[in-house]
Amino acid sequence: MRTETVTLFLAMLAVVAQVAVVVSLVLLVAARLGVARDRVRAIADGVAPSALVLAAAVALVATVGSLWLSEGAGFPPCKLCWYQRIAMYPLSVVLAVAAWRRDAAVRRYVLPVAVIGAGISTYHVLLERFPSLEASGTCDPMNPCTIRWVERFGYLTIPTMALSAFALIITLVLVAGREEVAP
Amino acid sequence: MSASRTDNRRRARTRERKANLVVIGVGALVVLLAVVAVLVGSGDSVPPDEAGEVQPVEVAGSIAPLPASGNDPGVGQEAPRATGSTFEGQGTTVGEGPSLLLFVAHWCGHCQKEVPVVTDWLDGATEVRGVQIRAVSTAVDEKAPNYPPSAWLEREGWPVPTLVDDADGSVATAFGLTGFPYFVAIDGDGRVVARTSGEQPVPVLEALVDAALGQG
Numbered sequence: 259m260r261t262e263t264v265t266l267f268l269a270m271l272a273v274v275a276q277v278a279v280v281v282s283l284v285l286l287v288a289a290r291l292g293v294a295r296d297r298v299r300a301i302a303d304g305v306a307p308s309a310l311v312l313a314a315a316v317a318l319v320a321t322v323g324s325l326w327l328s329e330g331a332g333f334p335p336c337k338l339c340w341y342q343r344i345a346m347y348p349l350s351v352v353l354a355v356a357a358w359r360r361d362a363a364v365r366r367y368v369l370p371v372a373v374i375g376a377g378i379s380t381y382h383v384l385l386e387r388f389p390s391l392e393a394s395g396t397c398d399p400m401n402p403c404t405i406r407w408v409e410r411f412g413y414l415t416i417p418t419m420a421l422s423a424f425a426l427i428i429t430l431v432l433v434a435g436r437e438e439v440a441p
Numbered sequence: 442m443s444a445s446r447t448d449n450r451r452r453a454r455t456r457e458r459k460a461n462l463v464v465i466g467v468g469a470l471v472v473l474l475a476v477v478a479v480l481v482g483s484g485d486s487v488p489p490d491e492a493g494e495v496q497p498v499e500v501a502g503s504i505a506p507l508p509a510s511g512n513d514p515g516v517g518q519e520a521p522r523a524t525g526s527t528f529e530g531q532g533t534t535v536g537e538g539p540s541l542l543l544f545v546a547h548w549c550g551h552c553q554k555e556v557p558v559v560t561d562w563l564d565g566a567t568e569v570r571g572v573q574i575r576a577v578s579t580a581v582d583e584k585a586p587n588y589p590p591s592a593w594l595e596r597e598g599w600p601v602p603t604l605v606d607d608a609d610g611s612v613a614t615a616f617g618l619t620g621f622p623y624f625v626a627i628d629g630d631g632r633v634v635a636r637t638s639g640e641q642p643v644p645v646l647e648a649l650v651d652a653a654l655g656q657g
Contacts (some may be wrong), residue, residue, distance in 0.1 A: 260482065267478035274470065307460035312467060332584060389550030395639035396620030397549035399580055399613070404550035406586045 261331040268323045268419055269410035275316065275422040282429045302433055309434035310362065313427045314353035320423040321350040327416060333407035338382040342420045345375030349427060365431040372427045379421035386415055494581050494589045496605040498525035498612055502536075506617040507636045515636055520627045521615040525604050528578070528591040535604050535612070538627035539653040540573040541646070543601070544613055547578070547593050548585035549621040551640050556597050556622075562643050565600050572653045579606035579613040580621070626653040 289298040305312075324343060327333050335343065349371060356364035382403060385391050389404040397404060406415045502521035505514040522536035535542055543559060545552040559574075567574055576599070578590045587593050594603060606612045616625055620638035626649040628634045635652040637645070 263478050263482035266482035267475055270474045270478060271471065274474070304459050305463055307456050308463040311460075311464055315467075386550070389554065390640065392551075394620065395551060396622075397546060397551050399546070399610075399618060399621060402549065402621075405548050407584070409586065 259326075259330065264323075264326060264331070265408045265410055268319075268327075269408075269414045271319060272414055272419040272422040273411070275426040279422070279425045279429050282433070302436055305430075306433050306436045309430040310353060310357040310360065310364070313368075313430035313434065314350065314357045316423050316426050316430065317346060317350035317353050320346050320420065323419070324416075327407070331407075333416070334401050336401045336403040336405070338378060338385070338403045339416065341378045342375055342382070342417065345371050345378065346420065346423065349375075353427070353431075362434045362436075365435045368431050369428060372424050372431070376421055376424035376428065379417045379424055382417035383415065383421060386417065493528055493530070494578075494583070494591060494605065495608045496526050498523050498604070498607045500524075500611050500615045503615040504617045504633060507619045507623075507638060509619070513636055515617050515633050518633050520625070520631050520633050521612075523577075523604060523612040523615065525606070525612070527603055528594075528605055531602075533575075533602050533604050535575045535577060536627065536631065537573075538631045539571065539629045540575055540627045541569075541649050541653055542575050542577060542616070542625040542627070544577045544579055544616070544618055544621065544623035544625075545590070545594075546580040546621045547587045547590035548580075548582060552622045553587065553593075555640050556594070556599060558640070558643065559646065560598055560600065562646055563600055567601055569647075569650045570654065572650045574601050576601045576603040577606055577612050577616075578603050579610045579618070581606075581608070624649055626650070628653055628655055 285298045285301065289295045324335070324339075324346065328335050349368060352364060352368060356362075356368070385403055386406050389397075392404065408414070408416050408419075500521055500523045502519060504518045504521060507513060507515065520536045520538065522534060524532070524534045527533050543555075545556060563569070563574060576594075578594070581590055582588070604612065610618075613623070616623070617636070618638075622640065623638045624636065624641065624646075625633060626635040634655070635649055637649070641649075
């Protein structure tokens with residue numbers, strides 16, 4: 259499979275994830291301000307039953323995508339990429355089991371991991387944009403975290419895609435929490 | 442009682458149906474994006490041309506890697522000599538003094554920031570107060586960003602004669618490179634007098650020139 263095709267596909271998924279997160283935030287703010295509160299509640303109620311399945315799918319695609327980028331495309335993961343993998347890979351299993359069991363209480367375990375992952379992704383994105391943030395001020399000749407192996411639509415790098423996935427997982431898990439179904 | 446149970450069951454079935462519709466809708470969107478990616482992403486890459494971006498080199502001698510901290514064991518050692526060619530195919534040698542060597546990697550963000558600083562500092566010159574400024578392009582990776590290095594340096598208006606390292610980074614290894622960008626100051630006797638890595642401002646570059654002149 260061609261690297262360009264896969265990275266374009268992953269980038270488009272990341273854009274969809276970003277749009278979903280931004281729309282969710284706008285709806286949340288609108289509801290808090292009392293604008294169309296019933297409609298927002300109806301949308302959330304409509305998505306809630308499938309939110310865990312979608313979150314598991316996001317984590318699975320992110321996991322498979324990251325494995326493909328390193329094993330298929332040959333982009334070696336840097337130290338920060340590995341930290342993000344540590345956060346993302348277990349989510350694909352935990353969320354799949356939670357979706358199967360309809361266990362919305364899983365958010366108590368998923369949210370801390372996803373928030374930590376999103377934090378690392380944010381730092382990685384900043385490092386890519388501003389290499390001077392690195393205390394050493396040098397590039398590791400072996401595999402620096404400042405290197406942008408992929409850049410789609412002028413801004414979508416691998417950690418940006420990871421951040422989008424973490425943000426969407428956080429959003430979906432919060433939405434799923436609306437209906438805590440006992441396991 | 443029975444009517445309320447039927448109502449609940451009906452409500453649950455409706456919710457189930459809605460949930461399935463959401464998942465099917467998202468699945469359809471993902472399939473659509475995959476089709477778009479296959480159609481659009483199949484013709485937008487140009488096969489990289491690595492000809493000239495790595496070249497054979499001859500290297501004589503080597504010095505220890507630059508340590509992260511503490512005394513530099515390379516200082517006072519005879520500098521390695523490396524002979525090869527520039528991107529344009531002209532023969533060139535690095536390691537003779539007095540000179541200041543700068544090692545760059547095209548994918549390194551710090552190198553991308555440092556090259557314009559050095560370019561402005563030199564203002565078209567290739568030596569400063571009699572000290573030759575030389576560069577080495579190394580660690581070339583055609584899959585990495587900002588490839589090829591020859592095009593990048595040309596874009597930056599890089600005035601410095603640049604030796605093209607081989608695919609193994611033999612010149613970089615011989616000079617003990619441990620991070621990019623990497624600087625080596627060599628005095629008139631061909632001995633290493635200073636090494637440093639990372640982005641450096643002009644006063645540090647001037648200090649490295651002073652060191653190469655024995656004034657440091």
